[in-house]
Amino acid sequence: MESLVEKLRGLSVARRSRPKTPTYLLHAALRPSGPLAASCSGFVIHLHDRHTLDPLGQYRGHTGPLCGLCFAHGSTQLLYSASADGTVRAWDLRSPGTGAAQLFSSDASHCFCSFDLNCSDTLLCAGTEQVNDEDSFLVFWDPRKPDGRPLGVYSESHSDDITQVCFHPRDKDRLASGSTDGLVNVFDLSRGAEEEALLLTCNSDSSASSVCWSGPDYSQLLCLNHDQGLQLWDTVQLDTDQPLTIFSSSDARSLTLLPDGGSLDYLVGGRWLEAAEKLLVVGGANSGDLHLMECDSGGLRLLRSLTGGHTSTVRCFLWDAAGEALVTGGEDAQLLLWKPGRKPPAAEKEESMKSESALKLKSRPHKKHRYHREKTGRNKD
Template identity: 30%
Template sequence: MSDFNKYCQEAAQEELPDSEDEEDIGDEDTCSAKELAAEFQLKYKPQDEASVSLQREYVLSLAADQGFTRIAAGLSSSAVHIYNLDAGAGKLANFSFLPPTESPQPVSICGIRFLDEGPHNILVGTTDGYVRLYDLRLKGEQARFKYTQHPEVSPVPKSIACFDRNANGRIICCGTDQFHSNAFLLFYDVRERRQMGVYCESHEDDITSVRFHTQNPDLLATGSVDGLINVFDVKEADEDEALLTTCNTESSVARLEWHRNVYDKDIVSCITTTGDFKSYESEEGDEVASFERPDVTAAIRRKRAGNFNLVGAHNQEDGGVFLLAGTNFNKGEILRSVSVTSKNNLQPLANFQGNKQIVRDSLFDAKNGLLITGGESGIVTVWTQDSSGAAGSSDKLKVKKDKKSRKQAPY
């Protein structure tokens, strides 16, 4: 019996609470169907879908290799499904399955990342404090990273909430929940399979997102429930010198992303736990854009901000940024995108028709114009532009661009 079939049989005996079971609160568009079609001129349709389980499980995290030839979906059970993706046809094919972590306590995925440019090496982070390295050409895990001890940190944090690897695949950084009044950034050397060091005074509450710059391997952004976004140069000698910028969102950070503006400056964007969107220049910390939950709700032409769900912020091939947003109404039926055209303006962009779930994570392949989503019904969906109802394939999601004390560093 395969690992996947064995897992499905065992999982079928369990039930996962799902927010989709909650009673929907009425919601509707703020304009007519004709006006909606005129404003959201790009129409996307599901080109292919894959169900990750025989029962209902959340897809919490998605990852793609650099060439978008392989997609990994991490589940609420800590299992990982891996698919080959034919970007030209927008089709998924089963490739591999990593079974759930064996643990006496409930364990969930806290992130997945392909380690390098290729599609073979993948990192899987779980809430029990481990990041595991798998080579998909071989059987079993190849390495395991977990915090052990540090002379300046006691007691030892036992779980992680998020992680990332840097641009050259050498370093892993993990963010922990608050533990004994502290939250930690833990660093590991991937090649030498060793713990490198820790930042232990940068955040005062759960660290919810860590993101290395996509090209600069030394640049790291971190976000926390304390509302701070910190940007570090991790090659500096100590934590105080490593800290380059601190931005106070005056909210709680849920997700970070890196962008680059028309002036070739690095931008860090943030989605807050309350569904707001904010972005800042990484060097100076100046606010670039700020949209509260009702602003984005209005931009996707929906009435009730209470149903609103901001999924992610994505970079386009021409350097623009769009927000993917939907609602929790009617099992997540509404899924739309808006482009960030200026500091104070959001422009309707695309309508994703036929959505079947509340979306929890998304990926965007700017080269091929593909959107990948995963969510609370356990479905991985590949979205492609519906040319029969769109302005033309050359218009794929393109928009006009506008203009504390710190301790020892990891190395």
């Protein structure tokens, strides 16, 4: 049987989708079965067929930049999103185009820049931008409660924008957070108060851009930073004398990874591929080329470079294990489906290439920004 790594090496573009209005594609989410969701810089969420990328509908309601998407794990009906407008919203997948089924909010000063839902669908968490030049907050809600009011906040563990919150895939009470203050924290929420819940603090030596759980039992943490550095830690070593760091690079772009002697321009993110027991790290070039790498204690190793797809910076990716496909989205307004051994129809490829010159947008893939909401009003569905 062909290994998953071999399938990655055989990927080519199978489908392309481009919204009518040129816009950045920022985040993507996928259930084990069901539609694909993608958010864009126009504050809109698009639903697509996971196999064809055909549009299935969209959701509008957020009034600020979106900071993430997440499907409910135990329900086939709900999609969650969070935004710098200070709200987390639940959308009914049975009714695309309608308003939010539920709205969660907190203090009027909060602008969210990260969020996640735990594996039991019992807890939502959003991280805020820095408030009053000194504070940032982790805000928690129970999505089963209809009032949308927070259960509480953590306020002492970060001092700058909380760019990532990531629940453990199997432990509903384990949460990792990363911030532009350079810290990555791990909490056991079952312990209650923030001081007791904080299990581990790691220093990423730079502004953290993304964090993900990895390893066979999801006991490892991968952190990418805004300077394109990478750290991989083993949380099992927390109570031992062994070092936490499995691998570290202050700048992955300096590593000689590519056959032609070139290097990366940026890192997109990481994902643990459970079937292959590999940690996949995706990087790219400003031209749109993608580089798929595996990461472990030996460092980064190139698996495959993907060309002929995107024409600008890639912002998001996900691996569809059931469909054996890679999905990517970027600043060229393209959502791409990559499958082993597939080639796009000639007409479809030609059409997408013609529109390349229509979008000349350049940006760092993890650009820190400030979004200021009106203090006196809030959009509600």
